[in-house]
Amino acid sequence: MGRYRVRVATGNSAFSGSNNQVQLWLVGLRAEVELGLRLRPARGQMEDFEVDVSEDLGPLQFVKLRKIHLLIKDAWFCNHITVWVFEQSMEEKEIVFPCYRWVEGDGIICLPETTAWMIRNESQGLFQKHQEEELKARRTLYGWVSWKKGIPLSVAAASEKDLPLDARFHEEKKVDFERTRVVGVTEIALKRLYTLLSSWNSLEDFDQIFWGGKSALAKRVRLSWKDDDFFGYQFLNGVNPTLLRKSSSLPTRLVIPPGTEDLKAQLERKLQEGCLFEVDFSLLAGIQANVIQGERQHLAAPLLMLKMEPDGKLLPMVIQLQLPGSDSPVPPLFLPSDPSLTWLLAKAWVKNSDFQLHELQAHLLKTHLMAEVFAVATMRCLPGMHPIFKLLIPHLRYTLEINTRARTKLISNGGFFDQAVNTGGGGHLDVLRRATTCLTYRSLCPPDDLADRGLLGVPSAFYAHDAVRLWDIISRYVQGIVQLHYLEDEVVRSDPELQAWCREITEIGLCKAQERGFPVSFQSRDELCHFVTMCIFTCTAQHSAVNQGQLDWYTWVPNAPCTMRQPPPTTKDVTLEMVMATMPNVHQACIQMTISWHLGRFQPDMVPLGHHKEQYFSGPGPQAVLNRFQEDLYTLEREIVARNESLDLPYEYLKPSRIENSITI
Numbered sequence: 254m255g256r257y258r259v260r261v262a263t264g265n266s267a268f269s270g271s272n273n274q275v276q277l278w279l280v281g282l283r284a285e286v287e288l289g290l291r292l293r294p295a296r297g298q299m300e301d302f303e304v305d306v307s308e309d310l311g312p313l314q315f316v317k318l319r320k321i322h323l324l325i326k327d328a329w330f331c332n333h334i335t336v337w338v339f340e341q342s343m344e345e346k347e348i349v350f351p352c353y354r355w356v357e358g359d360g361i362i363c364l365p366e367t368t369a370w371m372i373r374n375e376s377q378g379l380f381q382k383h384q385e386e387e388l389k390a391r392r393t394l395y396g397w398v399s400w401k402k403g404i405p406l407s408v409a410a411a412s413e414k415d416l417p418l419d420a421r422f423h424e425e426k427k428v429d430f431e432r433t434r435v436v437g438v439t440e441i442a443l444k445r446l447y448t449l450l451s452s453w454n455s456l457e458d459f460d461q462i463f464w465g466g467k468s469a470l471a472k473r474v475r476l477s478w479k480d481d482d483f484f485g486y487q488f489l490n491g492v493n494p495t496l497l498r499k500s501s502s503l504p505t506r507l508v509i510p511p512g513t514e515d516l517k518a519q520l521e522r523k524l525q526e527g528c529l530f531e532v533d534f535s536l537l538a539g540i541q542a543n544v545i546q547g548e549r550q551h552l553a554a555p556l557l558m559l560k561m562e563p564d565g566k567l568l569p570m571v572i573q574l575q576l577p578g579s580d581s582p583v584p585p586l587f588l589p590s591d592p593s594l595t596w597l598l599a600k601a602w603v604k605n606s607d608f609q610l611h612e613l614q615a616h617l618l619k620t621h622l623m624a625e626v627f628a629v630a631t632m633r634c635l636p637g638m639h640p641i642f643k644l645l646i647p648h649l650r651y652t653l654e655i656n657t658r659a660r661t662k663l664i665s666n667g668g669f670f671d672q673a674v675n676t677g678g679g680g681h682l683d684v685l686r687r688a689t690t691c692l693t694y695r696s697l698c699p700p701d702d703l704a705d706r707g708l709l710g711v712p713s714a715f716y717a718h719d720a721v722r723l724w725d726i727i728s729r730y731v732q733g734i735v736q737l738h739y740l741e742d743e744v745v746r747s748d749p750e751l752q753a754w755c756r757e758i759t760e761i762g763l764c765k766a767q768e769r770g771f772p773v774s775f776q777s778r779d780e781l782c783h784f785v786t787m788c789i790f791t792c793t794a795q796h797s798a799v800n801q802g803q804l805d806w807y808t809w810v811p812n813a814p815c816t817m818r819q820p821p822p823t824t825k826d827v828t829l830e831m832v833m834a835t836m837p838n839v840h841q842a843c844i845q846m847t848i849s850w851h852l853g854r855f856q857p858d859m860v861p862l863g864h865h866k867e868q869y870f871s872g873p874g875p876q877a878v879l880n881r882f883q884e885d886l887y888t889l890e891r892e893i894v895a896r897n898e899s900l901d902l903p904y905e906y907l908k909p910s911r912i913e914n915s916i917t918i
């Protein structure tokens with residue numbers, strides 16, 4: 254018995270309130286009581302009321318709530334319920350029941366209090382029963398599907414409309430997304446009209462469609478894209494810093510034609526000096542090229558060799574556009590000393606190939622689709638009261654919807670890839686399949702990946718430096734939360750939901766990825782922390798590193814052509830007509846610019862890394878861990894700002910304030 258003050262907090266997004274009435278129960282260890290209230294929750298409001306309860310409820314464990322609709326069903330977004338207990342001779346006690354979900358229909362929803370997971374074993378199985386019912390419902394809502402064979406599984410949803418309401422964009426996000434899509438389509442149409450009668454026979458003609466919405470760096474790209482150091486820089490710190498690796502030997506595919514022995518000597522010298530680097534696009538070899546409006550597009554599978562200069566500049570040394578084969582046992586090598594247009598076209602072929610592997614492998618597969626697997630497995634295996642659910646859920650916001658939209662608009666039949674990209678038309682799916690077969694756990698963990706690629710401690714590798722710093726900061730955050738909940742390794746080993754989550758990711762979502770180093774169980778807190786750090790890094794920092802740069806590096810189309818309309822050159826006499834006949838045409842270029850702007854622009858409702866408002870945890874312990882996380886991020890922010898001040902090209906993509914807390918675009 255005692256007096257209770259109850260606070261009902263409603264979400265702040267549009268339509269979060271409800272005209273339906275809400276009924277509440279307090280459920281204690283010894284009894285439960287219906288509060289007899291009928292409140293209509295209002296958007297952005299916290300509504301308090303007090304009740305005297307005659308029964309002895311015992312320690313509160315749940316709040317139960319139900320929305321009652323007479324005529325119209327009106328979903329309600331409940332943030333949380335907070336209860337203060339005033340009991341005789343005891344000071345007031347605050348108990349929080351997080352929700353952060355839509356309340357639809359008229360079923361009863363059970364909210365466990367925030368520390369429930371810690372006391373679940375002593376509570377007569379009440380929490381166990383709740384968890385089982387919750388997961389049974391979630392497994393119905395969040396199903397797996399194989400969208401295309403050979404790539405990670407996705408959420409079962411033919412379009413975003415089929416997703417559960419809790420996985421959908423909130424109104425503000427949806428309106429912004431749809432508005433900018435309309436702006437994009439309109440811009441494409443206007444540019445087509447504007448260029449209908451204009452010439453398209455010089456590289457400067459791309460200026461005609463290089464309109465607003467571009468960044469300062471995009472304008473710099475337009476001026477500097479032909480320069481070799483600017484070209485090389487992008488493999489370290491551009492939109493795709495994931496392919497460059499330090500050479501440990503001359504690649505076997507690099508067949509040196511007779512008469513170019515001095516090139517071989519230069520390469521070997523750079524190799525000995527430890528400053529030879531390579532980017533190998535062999536993954537594209539043999540991929541079927543797209544046919545766009547009846548016009549066969551073309552693909553290459555380049556190898557690029559570069560040298561790291563003492564001043565940190567990375568300069569291209571040689572480009573081989575095709576793998577040696579029966580029809581071309583010694584493919585021509587293109588050099589900086591070649592005629593300027595020849596060398597420019599060879600570099601363009603490298604950047605077109607980089608566009609394919611960036612968008613499909615680094616961006617879509619290694620961030621978006623990985624995050625989707627984490628999201629579906631989390632919803633299917635971890636109950637809302639589980640600490641790893643609470644830790645991860647803010648980093649999974651909106652990901653299922655943006656990925657579903659990508660499957661229906663970008664990589665679908667007739668989508669962006671089919672309309673304007675030379676791996677479109679099905680080749681893009683083969684690239685995804687090939688990339689999946691070489692998707693290792695190590696490649697998703699920067700300390701391992703960058704060590705394997707020889708990029709640790711390289712002064713001009715700013716992505717590498719910032720990625721390792723962020724990994725360490727996120728790792729400390731994860732360890733802080735894990736150590737509060739798992740007091741020894743045995744607790745990890747004996748957590749059935751956690752072990753099921755791990756297996757669901759590796760064996761189901763990633764299709765038996767244990768062969769590629771992914772775990773099928775966690776034997777220690779360290780193993781758990783490493784994996785969860787990888788999940789959060791992938792959903793935040795890594796996506797930021799490969800997404801934001803689309804606006805800067807892809808809107809000047811010649812710097813990263815989305816398609817190539819003529820075969821790669823086999824001789825050194827390249828004309829401007831050949832270059833323009835190869836580069837994307839006006840329509841394809843317009844589409845590339847629009848998509849790059851739409852996907853790379855700053856999201857107006859973005860939540861910066863570590864600054865989500867939802868409070869799934871409560872108490873001083875988790876709050877102190879989160880506070881330390883935010884402080885560490887702020888320290889890194891200041892470090893990066895200071896470093897960037899001395900750079901001609903500041904590297905901004907891993908500045909914490911620019912990293913979104915989840916993959917939402």
Ligand SMILES: CCCCC[C@@H](/C=C/C=C\C/C=C\C/C=C\CCCC(=O)O)OO
Pocket residue numbers: 433434437438612613616617621655656658659662663664800847848851852918
């Ligand atoms: C190649 C895949 C990149 C990774 C996925 C991407 C997500 C994109 C999700 C949705 C894009 C939807 C529509 C495209 C936007 C505007 C197009 C305007 C013209 C039109 O055809 O509608 O990561 O960011």
Ligand SMILES: [Fe+2]
Pocket residue numbers: 616621796800852918
């Ligand atoms: Fe993205």
